[in-house]
Amino acid sequence: MKTKSIKYILAAGLVCCGLSATMTSCSDVLDEQPRSQFDPTFFNTKAGIEGGLTSLYAHLRYFYGNGYYLNSLETGTDEYTYAQSADGNFKDADLSGVGSMTPSNSIAGGCWGTAFANINTASGIIENGGEAGIDASLLAEAYFFRAFDYFILVQTYGGVPLDLGAGELKFNTSTVRTSVRNTVPEVYAAIFADLEKAIADLPENPRLTGTATKNLARLYLSKAYLTYAWWLENPNNIPTYPEASRNSSEAQSYFQKAYDMAQQAINNPGPYKLQPTFYDVNVATNDRNSEIMLYADHDENEKYGNGGAGYGWGSGGSPENFAYWMETWNYTEMTAKAASGATINPVQREAVQALGRPWTRMAPIADNFMEGGVWEDAVKAIDSRYDATFTLRYHTNWQKAGSSEPYVFGANGMQVGPNEVYFSWVPESEDSKINYTGADGKLGFGEMAGRPDFVVAVNHISRKKYPINWKLGIYRTDNAGGLGSKVNGGSPRPWNVAKFSEFYLIAAEAAVKLNKNTEARNLVNVLRERAGKQTFNQNDNVVVNIDHSAEMLAATPATITIDYILDERSREFWGEGYRWFDLVRTQKWAERATTYRIAGSGYTDKDLETFTRDIPAGYYLRPIPQGQLDGLMMSTEEKANYQNPAYRN
Secondary structure: OOOOOOOOHHHOOOEEOOOEEEOOOOOOOOEEEOOOEEOHHHHHOHHHHHHHHHHHHHHHHHOOOOHHHHHHHHEOOOOEEEOOOOOHHHHHHHOOOOOOOOOOOHHHHOOHHHHHHHHHHHHHHHHHHOOOOOOHHHHHHHHHHHHHHHHHHHHHHOOOOOEOOOOEOOOOOOOOOOOOOOOHHHHHHHHHHHHHHHHHHOOOOOOOOOOOOHHHHHHHHHHHHHHHHHHHHOOOOOOOOOOOOOOHHHHHHHHHHHHHHHHHHHHOOOOOOOOOOHHHHHOHHHOOOOOEEEEEOOOOOOOOOOOOOOOOOOOOOOOOOOHHHHHOOOHHHOOEEEOOOOEEOOOOOOOOOOOOOOOOOEEEOHHHHOOOOOOOHHHHHHOHHHHOOEEOEEEOOHHHHOOOOOOEEOHHHOEEOOOOEEEEEEOHHHHHHOEOOOOOOOOOOEEOOOOOOEEEEHHHOEOOOOOEEHHHOOOOOOOOOOOOOOOOOOOOOOEEEEEOOHHHHHHHHHHHHOOOHHHHHHHHHHHHHHHOEEEEEOOOOEEEEEEOHHHHHHHOOOOOOHHHHHHHHHHHHOOOOOHHHHHHHOOOHHHHHOEEEEEOOOOOOOOOEEEEOOOOHHHHOOOOOHHHHHOOOOOHHHHHHHOOHHHOO
C-alpha cells in the first residue's frame, strides 16, 4: 500500500482530545480526568499510554449522542426526514429539494476530524506502548479503535489516507499539509489486520466495565467483512473513489468470512448475551447490560460524566449526549382545561425516558407505520419492539410541577387524572373511528367514542407531531419526584454503540448472500422469537405477561431476502444511527428512500404528502469536508481531485 507523504491536519503534532485519564487497578470503570491535549512525549510514559487508552473511549462521545452526527445517519433514509423546526443541517441531509449536500455542511464533517485525531492517538499508543511496558492486551484496545475509526471513514468517504505524515499507520508528530487517499481495498486490508490483532490479544472479558474484548473485535471484523463483500460484488454499479478495481468473484469468500466470524461469536459469547426481552435492552434502568458490547459512556457526575460539560442547559454539542432531542416533538404545547377552570399543560417537559427536551428536528416517515411498512398493524399487534421503541401514549404529569388540580378535561369532555393518558397514537386501522373535527383543533387531535384520551392515527404523522424514539430518551435518578431540574441538558445515559444482537443479523445477511436460506431464517428468528415476548408495557407502564413468539415465528417469511433483513434491522435498531450505513452497504438507499410520505409542518396538518429525493449513485459516498481541503497545501487541481467526484464544483 504505497502513499505519498500525507497528512491529516487535526491529527498532527498535538493530539487534541476532550479528556484523558488514568486507570487504576482498584476501579472497575475508567477514571477520567480533564486534559486539554496530549503532546508527543506524553506517549513515552506508562501513565501517558494509559491516559491515551482512556481517550480512545472518550472520543466515542463525539460521534454517538451527537445529534448532528445522528442526523447524517438517519435523515434522508427510509426511517427519518426533517421535522418542522429543522435547520439546514437536517434539510440538507434529506435530499428532497429543500437543501443541498455540499462539502461545507455538517453531513460532510460529521466524523472526519474526530476519527483521524483518534487514529493518530491509537497509532501513538501502538508505537510506544511496548517500550513503556504496556501489556499486549492493552495495546490491542488501540488496534481495535484504529480499525473502528477507519471502518467508519471508509464506509463514509471511500478510500482515505493511511499515512498521516509519519509513514503508513504511523504516529504523526508534525503538521504535514499534503495528502493522498488510499484505495478502499488498501484501507480494508489495514482494518482487517488491526482487528485480527485485536482478536488475538484482547481478553475474553472486559478489563473494566465497557472496555474492548475479543467478541467486540469479532463484531466489527464480521461487519467489515460483510461490508467489503458488498463493495466487491457491487450489484448496482455504485462508483467508488479513489478508483480501484473490484473482483466480484472474491465477494463470496468475504460473505463466508462474515458468516463464520459472526457464528463463532454467537457460539462463544463470553460475557455477552441477549436480554430476555427487547424492552430490557433499552430501558434506562438496565443500561450497560450484557447485550451492550460498547457504549459512549455518560453519567450524572457533573465534572467527569460528560467530558467536563454540565447537564443544566445543554449546549447542543459534543461531548453531550443530546441526540434524543432531535427525534422529540414539542408535546409540551398540549393544553387542557383543568377542574378549576384554569388552562394548564397536562404533559410537561420531564426528564424521563418517554419525554425529555423537544427540538422537533427529525420526524419518522409515515410509510413505516402503514400497510406494507416495517411497523404496519400486523407487526404492531404481536411485535413488542413497537412498544419498546416509541412513546405512543402521553401520560399527564402536571402534579409533578406542584399543581393540585385533580383532573383535566380530555376527549369527549371526559376527565383525565394524574398519571393518566391524555394523548395517544393509534394504529392506522383505527383511523376510520376517529372524529378529527370535534376535538382539540389547535393540535389536530381526534376523539374516539368512549375514550378520554385524544388520538391521532399513525397514518397522519406529520413534521410537527410524531412518535418519540423512546429508546434514546433521558433518564435521571435525581428528579426527587419532580419533573427534573436538568431536563434541558444532555442525557447522562450511555449511548449504545454495539449490541450482541447484531451478530444474528450480520450472519443472516451473509447467509442470504451465500444462499443459506434455512440458516438465515433461523438466525432472524432468534430475535423475532424474543420480540414476541413482553413482560413490561412501557407505554402503559404496567407489568404484563405476553407471549406472541409462536405468532412471530409463523409470520417470518419462508424465504429471507435482503429487504427482509433490512426490515428486521430497522425494527431492531430503529433511529439509533445504523440506517444510512445499512442502506449504503446493501446499495438499497435509492430504492428504499427515494419517495416517502408525511403530513405537513402545522399541528392540524394530517393529510400525507409525497416527497421525492434525488439520490444519485455518487452520493453513496459523503463529501470530503471543505475544511480539510482548505488546509491542504496542494494545487487547485490536486485539491479538486481529492474530493469525491459527485461533490466537485
